Amino acid sequence: MVAAAGPAVDARALLASVGLDPDGPWDPKVMLPAATYYALLERIAEETDVTDLPLRGGASMRCDDYGALGLAWKAAPDLRGSFSRVERYARLWTSVVEYELRPDSRGALFILHRAGPRRLGMRLSNEATLASAVSLARQVCPEPFSPLEVLIRHHAPKTQAAHEAWFGCPVRFDAGLDALLISPEALAQPNILGDEGISRYLISHLDAELSGIGDDGSLVGLAKDAIAQALSEGAPRMADIARGLGLSARSLHRRLSEHGMSFQALTDETRRELAEGLLRDHRHSLAEIAFLTGFSEQSSFTRAFKRWAGRTPASYRKDRSAT
Template sequence: MGQITSLFVYKVIDQAHHGQDKRELLESIGIDPDAPVDPRMMVADTDYYAFFERVARSHPSGTQLPLRTGASMRCADYGAFGLAWKSALTLRGSFSRAERYARVLSSVSTYQVREKDEGVYMELHRDGDRSNAGLRLSNEATMASIVAISEEVSSGTFQAEAVFFKHDAPKTPRVHEDHFGCAVHFGADRDALLVSRQMLETPNKLGDPGIVKFFDTHLDKELSRFEAGPSFERRVRNQIAQLLSQGTPRVSEVASCLAISGRTLQRRLSERGYSFTTLVDNSRRELAERLLRDTAYPLAEVAFLTGFSEQSAFTRAFKRWAGQTPRSYRLAVHAAADD
């Protein structure tokens, strides 16, 4: 049995607007109605699909419910996943992060970014019988949510080229075309959003002011404090730190930001006695220590900002670096500051 974040349950209820008791709906799927909304709390996928189908069936405009539910999503709703999405440099970076971080929202869904002649497909992979109405509704809501958070973060006007669903068309498919503003293909061989390459390269707004302030105001100075070597290494390490929230940077990515080739970057580092891998590891540690020391970001978000797809992997790496867990390090630093 798979699991899906309870966040989506709340969103479905919020968009239903037809008089059903919210407490009763939450209790029907095993959620404490008095508990705060927490994206980390999961529900069984089969329960969620049945819940979604039940609510949509009793709704006067059930066909529109998954589209409105998806459209209501914002990056802030997703917690660490949303932070990873909006702190990418471009939409391509956001889409790539979805491939890495989707597991924090669901154990039954993954994403894959595929390059084709006609553009780039953001594919949703979710196993299950397409005759299951709840699963179909969930897939439609997911596609609508991808569009919503893309519109939120992109500095341009986001527009998909086409949308594809494996399931058959509803009685009124025009509703979907009007919502997405493009052709919607049902009975397709994939569940996917087709986006132009130009659209994916559009810069993001970097809408999280805390992240912007941290990187723009403090990071360069902090990393320089650790650095006693040549300025070239400082530039490389600073650039690595800027890219870490998109995952482990590649040599080619860092070199491109420095306007040199990957081969030149590696050669110049080697001449100074450094390796790119070592600089990435050092930059990760320094950035992690800085975030733990000077911000209140949850550990999951610190893990994402330092390039880890899972908090457990970050914890293991930090214990290797510092001989203690991230939580212990943060507590010790704050205790020392209070003395």
């Protein structure tokens, strides 16, 4: 996404701001917490028009960027098989998105499920995810591929001509889903590189990875994402977050300590990042942001934000609008 933004942004500074070395080696196993990624996209939005950024970002994705899952996508016998594999194995590259391939009277809906407040960064990310799914389908389909329709839950940008031109179909904003509607004919298209033998091998590899997913090193990121999703119901309890991660509260405390973090510090960090992202979106009032970040009163939110950022939420929003 940073590369897709082009020369309008300082790519090196943006990457460094989220702890990525611009000169470091490419490592697809390095993950950013969702709130950090959304904040990155929101910083890009402050510097340039992002109307078609998700389309450019999604279009740049290649099957090989997804490792074994990308190979399994290419090796599936048909496009239905490719989408089905994303539905099953998406947890190997994301902890905050679930995919569903749902039958529909006109074919099938490939649905993106992502919980949490629909801040600008999330909205841009959702559009980019749908665009990347279409890009990957075009890379394996023997015929030109376009969905029948694209559904997007949030409001439309000032113009959606770029979206409809790139997707090659109607794009319906303010829909009840984030999804691609795909025809039966497209789903049945044999993939260019479909190979049953390679496919079986890759599936066994992915199943093994999936079974060991609880042992990866992304606990802090997973906990942060779980906290962000729970905040709209109030300040989350460590026991509840631990349970959602398949851990006891004691185990979560110990493993966070190994990373030099406490649950309270992680919650405060998540709240701050979420608040800063929401403050950049003027559709949310301060009272709404207080609620979405887990505060029962706006005054409590204001005090906490002033402690984090050294200024009030209103001042932070005003300064951001002026830059």
